[in-house]
Amino acid sequence: DRLEAEPELVSQHWFLGSGAPSFYYNVMANRDGEPQFAHGMIRVSDFKATNRLIPRLQREFDDAWSEAQILVRKLEQGPPFNAPIEVRLYGPSLDRLVALGQQVRRVMLETPQVIHSRATLEGARPKVEVATREEVTRQSGLERADLARQLETGLSGATRGSILEGTEELPVRVRVDNTRRADLVDLGGLYIAPRAAAADGEFAGLPVSALASLELKPSRGAIPRRNGQRVNSIEGFVRADVLPAAVLGDFQQRLEASGFQLPAGYWMEFAGESSERNEAVGNLMANVGVIAVLLVLVVVFSFNSFRLSGVIFAVAGQSVGLGLLAVYAFGYPFGFTVIVGLMGLMGLAINGAIVILAELKSDPLACRGDSEAIVSGVMKSTRHITSTTITTVGGFMPLILGGGGFWPPFAIAIAGGTVLTTTLSLVFAPVAFRAFARRRAFQPSGGHGDPPVAVARLRAPGTPQPDPGVARSA
Numbered sequence: 001d002r003l004e005a006e007p008e009l010v011s012q013h014w015f016l017g018s019g020a021p022s023f024y025y026n027v028m029a030n031r032d033g034e035p036q037f038a039h040g041m042i043r044v045s046d047f048k049a050t051n052r053l054i055p056r057l058q059r060e061f062d063d064a065w066s067e068a069q070i071l072v073r074k075l076e077q078g079p080p081f082n083a084p085i086e087v088r089l090y091g092p093s094l095d096r097l098v099a100l101g102q103q104v105r106r107v108m109l110e111t112p113q114v115i116h117s118r119a120t121l122e123g124a125r126p127k128v129e130v131a132t133r134e135e136v137t138r139q140s141g142l143e144r145a146d147l148a149r150q151l152e153t154g155l156s157g158a159t160r161g162s163i164l165e166g167t168e169e170l171p172v173r174v175r176v177d178n179t180r181r182a183d184l185v186d187l188g189g190l191y192i193a194p195r196a197a198a199a200d201g202e203f204a205g206l207p208v209s210a211l212a213s214l215e216l217k218p219s220r221g222a223i224p225r226r227n228g229q230r231v232n233s234i235e236g237f238v239r240a241d242v243l244p245a246a247v248l249g250d251f252q253q254r255l256e257a258s259g260f261q262l263p264a265g266y267w268m269e270f271a272g273e274s275s276e277r278n279e280a281v282g283n284l285m286a287n288v289g290v291i292a293v294l295l296v297l298v299v300v301f302s303f304n305s306f307r308l309s310g311v312i313f314a315v316a317g318q319s320v321g322l323g324l325l326a327v328y329a330f331g332y333p334f335g336f337t338v339i340v341g342l343m344g345l346m347g348l349a350i351n352g353a354i355v356i357l358a359e360l361k362s363d364p365l366a367c368r369g370d371s372e373a374i375v376s377g378v379m380k381s382t383r384h385i386t387s388t389t390i391t392t393v394g395g396f397m398p399l400i401l402g403g404g405g406f407w408p409p410f411a412i413a414i415a416g417g418t419v420l421t422t423t424l425s426l427v428f429a430p431v432a433f434r435a436f437a438r439r440r441a442f443q444p445s446g447g448h449g450d451p452p453v454a455v456a457r458l459r460a461p462g463t464p465q466p467d468p469g470v471a472r473s474a
Contacts, residue, residue, distance in 0.1 A: 017037065085273070131212055131215070136210060319342075330412050
C-alpha cells in the first residue's frame with residue numbers, strides 16, 4: 001500500500017514464501033519454502049526514478065517497520081551473489097559457529113555504509129515442544145504415542161474421502177479450524193481422548209494442557225553446508241550505489257582491529273560481490289592466453305615482421321586505457337560489461353592499425369621511412385578509418401541513449417573508445433612505423449630479397465627529365 005502512493009510506480013508483483021523466478025541472468029531463486037520471506041519486483045517509470053526511490057524507500061521502510069528486515073535493491077549487472085559482503089565461517093560445532101557469527105555481525109553492523117546483516121544459522125523456525133505428564137496420561141489411559149497421533153491428525157489433518165471436480169478427484173482433508181490452532185492457548189485447549197472413549201463417544205477426553213506442558217522453542221530447519229563442511233554465512237548489505245569492495249576493505253580492517261580470533265579447527269573465507277566478480281573475470285580470462293598466442297601468430301605471419309606486430313599490439317594495449325577513459329568521462333561505473341566492451345574495442349583498434357600499416361608497407365618509399373610517402377599512405381586510409389568510426393558510434397547510439405545501468409557502459413566503452421583510438425591509428429602507428437623504418441627499412445609487401453635502394457642512372461644531354469610521380473610509382 002505504501003508503494004502504491006508513489007506516482008512513478010508502474011507495477012509491483014509479490015512472491016510470498018519464495019523468491020521471484022529467475023527471469024534475469026543474476027537473479028537467484030534460492031529462498032523457496034520460507035514462510036517468513038517475501039520478494040517483491042517493482043517497476044517504475046525510468047531508471048532515474050529508480051535511483052531516486054531506492055535510498056529514500058530504504059530509509060522510510062527501516063523507520064516504519066523496524067521489526068522486519070527490508071532490503072530495497074535494484075537489478076544490476078554482474079555475476080549473481082547472495083549479498084555484496086559475505087563472510088563464511090567453517091567448523092564442526094553449530095553453537096560455536098553461531099557465537100562466532102554474532103561477533104562478526106557486530107563488527108559488520110558497526111561498519112559505515114552497511115545497513116543490514118544476517119546469518120544463515122540464526123534463521124531458526126519456531127516449534128512447540130510438548131512435555132507430557134506421565135502420571136496424568138497413564139491415569140487417563142493414554143500413551144504418548146496416542147497424544148502425538150491425535151495432535152498430528154488434528155493439526156495436519158487426515159484424508160477422509162474425496163470429491164470429483166470435473167474429471168479430477170480431489171482428496172478431502174479434515175483437521176481443526178484455524179481459529180483453534182492460532183497460539184499456544186488454543187493448542188492447549190484441544191481435547192485428547194483415549195481409544196476406548198473415542199470408540200463409544202461418551203467421553204470427550206482431556207485438554208492437552210491437562211496432559212502436558214507446551215513451550216515454544218526455536219529449531220534449525222536445516223544445517224547449511226558448503227562443500228560438505230558446516231558453514232555459517234554472515235551476509236552484509238550496503239547502501240545503494242556504494243562500491244562493495246571499499247566497504248569490504250573497511251570491514252576487514254575493523255575485524256582485525258577488534259581482535260577476532262578463530263579457535264582451532266575453524267576457518268574463515270570472504271565472499272560476496274568482489275569474490276564472484278573475480279571468479280567470473282577469471283573464467284572469462286581463462287582462454288585469453290590461447291587467443292593471444294593465435295593472434296600473435298596470425299599478425300606475425302601476415303606482416304612477416306615482429307616490429308610491425310609489436311606496433312599493432314601496442315595500439316591494442318593503449319586502446320584499453322582510452323576505453324576506460326571514455327567510461328570515466330561519461331560517469332559510468334566499471335563493471336563486467338565494460339570488460340567485455342574493452343575486448344571488442346581492442347579488436348577495432350587492431351583492425352585500424354592493420355589497415356594503416358598494410359597501406360604503408362605496400363609503398364617502397366614508405367618502407368624506407370620517407371615522410372611524404374607515409375603521409376600519403378595515411379591519407380589514403382583515412383576514409384576507411386573514419387567510416388569505421390562513424391558507423392561504430394552510430395550503431396551504439398541507441399544503447400547509449402536508451403539509458404540504464406547495463407548497456408550504456410558497454411556501448412560507451414566501445415563507441416567512445418573507438419573515437420579516441422582513431423588517433424592511435426592515424427598518429428601513433430605511422431610515427432612508430434617511420435621510427436622503425438629509419439633504423440632498418442621494411443620489405444615492401446609482395447617483394448623478395450633486400451629492400452629496394454636508390455639506383456643512380458646516367459642521363460644523356462637533352463633527355464627530358466622524368467616525371468617525379470612516375471618515378472615514384474615505378
